[in-house]
Amino acid sequence: MNEDDKRGERKRARADAGGDDPQGPGRKGKPQRPGPGGGILMGRPFGVPVYVAPSWFLVAALITWVFGGQLDRVLPDLGGARYLVSLFFAVAFYASVLVHELAHTVAALRFKLPVRRIQLQFFGGVSEIEKETETPGREFILAFVGPLLSLVLAGVFYLGMQAVDPGTVPGVLLAGLMISNLIVAAFNLLPGLPLDGGRMLRAVVWKITGKPMSGTIAAAWVGRALAVAVLIGLPLLTHTGVLGNPTQDIGGTETVTDALLAAILAAIIWTGAGNSLRVARLREHLPELEARTLTRRAVPVESSTPLSEALRRANESGARALVVVDGHGEPTGLVRETAIVGVPEHRRPWVAVSGLAQDLTDDMRLPAALAGEALLDRLRATPATEYLVIEESGEIYGVLSTADVERAFVAAMARPH
Secondary structure, eight states: OOOOHHHHHHHHHHHHHSSSOOOOOTOOOOOOOOOOOOOOEEEGGGOOOOEOOOHHHHHHHHHHHHHHHHHHHHHGGGGGGHHHHHHHHHHHHHHHHHHHHHHHHHHHHTTTEEEEEEEEEEEEEEEOOOOOOHHHHHEEEEEHHHHHHHHHHHHHHHHOOOOOOOOHHHHHHHHHHHHHHHHHHHTTTSSSSHHHHHHHHHHHHHHHHHHHHHHHHHHHHHHHHHHHHHHHHHHHHHHHSSSOOHHHHSSSSSHHHHHHHHHHHHHHHHHHHHHHHHHHHHHHHHHGGBBBHOOOOOOEEETBBBBBHHHHHHHHOOOOOOEEEEEESSSEEOOOOHHHHHHHHGGGGOOOOGGGGEOGGGEEEETTTBHHHHHHHHHHSOOEEEEEEETTSSSSEEEEEEHHHHHHHHHHHOOOO
């Protein structure tokens, strides 16, 4: 085994132990930084990081204030302590939301689907599952387990209510948690994306038509219809007393608050439905991305070759990339396109290609047959500007540029459907 092979084996061993994987359960050393907008890392149940977004603190304060006002009417003797009780309710409610999301996560992991993270945010939580399910049956199960757990929690809180006095703090808290979990379950069962009910509808249409894209289109448009219904119907239902007491101050504070809440909910549903359509179109075009068709032809050059001479050889053979090889013809590095552009033409005869090359690792070697989501997974796993594409026989096929993949993807997405 040569030195390059040994380095590759050591790297794979670290990756298997979680040492090179930012999501790996065995990661040591510095704590992982959250992704953009990730928030505060709270833990890693089942190996999946759970983040609390900054917006959660805003909604927790809002719940504390609103629920505290309700407690003042139900339990007037609490005084200022009602806000501590309300804060406990806010935390317990989001703990219920976390259980809802963990149900999705456990199901996804059971189906061998990677989960990037769970995030608790302004209007609940989200489990970021990185791949689609393979069958409509699994899609239905994955979506249904969340509302099911919320219904189970509502039942548990209802049983707890039977064991305490309804006029006490525990009784009021249990009643509030039961009702809130029923609302979470009912809302998520609405049949439109991005809600769980929308994913269930997508699974049903997928099963009937045999086409996941047809299910996504149907569920997304139902989701947009739901957004319009929420925008118009929520303030109307609140005003007429269907949801709570009838609003008395027409045009006043309560009316404005109801309209604002409805607008925010409608915007979230509409945007989520649109994003679901875009992601579906993305996945539909993934098979069009093939390493073989996107690869640039390359010429091998030794490390001491002047850049000007290497470019002359490339021009003569019609190649657009340079691969640095050792004395035995084995590739050791890739000359970066950006590095070539940065060298003035009059300096190129005096600059060896070795000074512009990126060391070639095992992870930067891609099979020419790689395509679709598997190709993108490899590029995400080892970020680089160029990759060496090789045939099954081990021969050099060429160099794949990340920029070429991005351009091909944008072009595919821009074509009419």
